[in-house]
Amino acid sequence: MAARQQHAAVLAIGTxxxxKCVVAQEEFVDWYFRVTQSDHLPDLKAKMKRMSIKKRHFYHSEETIAGHPExxxxALPSLDARLGIAKDAVPELAMAAAARAIAEWGRPAADVTHLVVSTNAGAHAPGADARLAALLGLRATVQRAVLYMHGCNAGCTALRLAKDIAENNRGARVLVACAEVTLPLFxxxxxxxxxxxxxxxxxxxxxxxAVVGADPTTPVEHPIFHVVSASQATIPGTEEGVSLLLGERGLDCRISGEVAALVRGxxxxxxxxxxxxxxxGAGAGGWNHLFWAMHPGGRAILDAYEAALxxxxxxxxxxxRVLSEYGNMSCAAIIFVLDELRRRCRRDGGEEEEESDEYCEWGAMVGLGPGLTIETIVLRATGGGHVDDEGKKSIAA
Structure with missing residues (x-):
């Protein structure tokens, strides 16, 4: 009888x-109200200034908005123009992250057998998956899947699918690519x-x-996190908590003011x-024996996780830190959190930030999406993998 495959593992990460447009949060509110011609709404402007993070990156610029008054x-339909820009932006951004993951992985792009792409900024077929495969030079036989409109938890969903593929197809190497541009909801x-x-x-x-695979090939492949289990559940009675609707004016994201309370409960x-x-499960010390990779949906959501657990x-x-430096990047944000966690695991004590927790071998990755849907992936950190000291880079767009 053939030996059973190991759990799938994250073998490489890229972000x-x-x-094109990097805006510090203290400058963003004035920028946003100027480009949307909304300085006549001082009360809303004051409210937005109280929603504080550090900075964010955008594919769109002031010139983009000025060129599209719709x-x-x-009152004007704008979906075609928004999707037309996103059609190029999403695969280009995904390619930059995927190329870094493949370089860290250490094997040729042609060795990727499966591709899972996730985005909330698309509605095309062939879509971002086909374009990304071509940009990376993947084999024509690569097996592709694309997830549209799964919300903030879609990064976890994509990794759950990658785990299933890797563990049920011997030798499979799954490239997961999650890319978001916010222009459809601007x-x-x-x-x-x-x-x-x-x-x-x-x-x-x-x-x-991320590159995901089971039974890593030594000495080339270096597991970073073993993906031990994956599950999905819906918090009862929360179907209207978060919703997405793609309409003629773009992507409408509705977020109930009760979301944080629903998460706590x-x-x-x-x-x-x-x-x-x-x-x-929780022991005498609660849930503090685990590390936590929570999707950074917002400060109130993170506070709710912290209080509930x-x-x-x-x-x-x-x-x-990811929320502060990059904002909520929807499905892509959870991979930034994984990258930040593995960096913290490998830093010397002298470099470590005071706010970081001590090393834990076991942990959970959690994503919250429309529904409210909770995706939970149990991880075991290995302390392995390569870390690029240059950190997260930007692409010219």
């Missing part, structure tokens, strides 16, 4: 951000939709990629179901 006029502020203002204050553009039950069968200060340091 990228567009360089993007800030809700809109001028208006008083009737404060949740739209929150989206404009938090979302940013970026791409994350429901997330622990989902995690108990996912982690207890593995002997990783009674986590010690610093347990969500990686997620909070």
């Amino acid at each position: 990228a951000n567009p360089a 993007f800030i006029n809700r 809109a001028a502020p208006y008083e009737a939709r404060l949740d739209a203002l929150v989206a404009m204050a938090l979302f940013g553009d970026g791409a994350g990629a 429901g997330v622990e039950r989902c995690l108990l179901d996912a982690l207890t069968p593995l002997g990783l 009674r986590l010690e200060p610093g347990k969500l340091a990686a997620s909070r």
